[in-house]
Amino acid sequence: MSRLTIYNDANAEKIAEYTSYEDIARILADAGLRFERWQASQPLAAQATPEEVLAAYDAPIKKLMQERGYITVDVVSLHPEAANLEAIRMKFLDEHTHAEDEVRFFVDGSGMFYIHQDGKVLMLLCEKEDLISVPAGTRHWFDMGPKPFFKAIRLFNNPEGWVAKFTGDKIADRFPKYEN
Numbered sequence: 001m002s003r004l005t006i007y008n009d010a011n012a013e014k015i016a017e018y019t020s021y022e023d024i025a026r027i028l029a030d031a032g033l034r035f036e037r038w039q040a041s042q043p044l045a046a047q048a049t050p051e052e053v054l055a056a057y058d059a060p061i062k063k064l065m066q067e068r069g070y071i072t073v074d075v076v077s078l079h080p081e082a083a084n085l086e087a088i089r090m091k092f093l094d095e096h097t098h099a100e101d102e103v104r105f106f107v108d109g110s111g112m113f114y115i116h117q118d119g120k121v122l123m124l125l126c127e128k129e130d131l132i133s134v135p136a137g138t139r140h141w142f143d144m145g146p147k148p149f150f151k152a153i154r155l156f157n158n159p160e161g162w163v164a165k166f167t168g169d170k171i172a173d174r175f176p177k178y179e180n
């Protein structure tokens with residue numbers, strides 16, 4: 001189940017925790033983040049191709065692209081047997097920003113987002129059928145855990161411009177890692 005845990009950013013003290021979709025979506029909306037649940041228009045096999053995945057979520061993808069001006073979409077996946085997992089996990093484990101929104105829809109699997117703003121860290125466990133959009137310029141980091149497993153749809157304004165700009169703040173070290 002998806003879970004939102006809110007911490008004080010200065011001392012990593014837990015302030016609140018939510019598990020209902022309504023609570024999570026409302027609190028994230030207040031913080032300027034989009035959180036939605038999407039349902040596939042047809043059943044998807046675990047081995048579904050990217051084309052089949054995109055077809056199953058065609059309607060909500062098109063709606064979001066139109067609303068936010070995203071121009072490209074792709075599907076990425078990672079399995080616990082993949083090579084170089086530790087290096088891949090480390091890539092987004094420190095606080096950073098992007099010049100673009102970070103939009104992820106979890107077709108399968110899970111991952112932990114950490115959003116740092118207004119004196120708080122919002123730790124959001126995303127699971128199957130969750131969509132999260134982290135606005136451009138928002139301080140955040142992402143942990144896929146030691147045994148990464150996810151298949152995710154990504155939407156971009158400009159995939160070439162989608163690079164992480166690290167803040168240099170080691171705040172991520174003071175917060176719980178994702179132990180999937």
Ligand SMILES: [Fe+2]
Nearest residue numbers: 092098102142
């Ligand atoms: Fe990011």
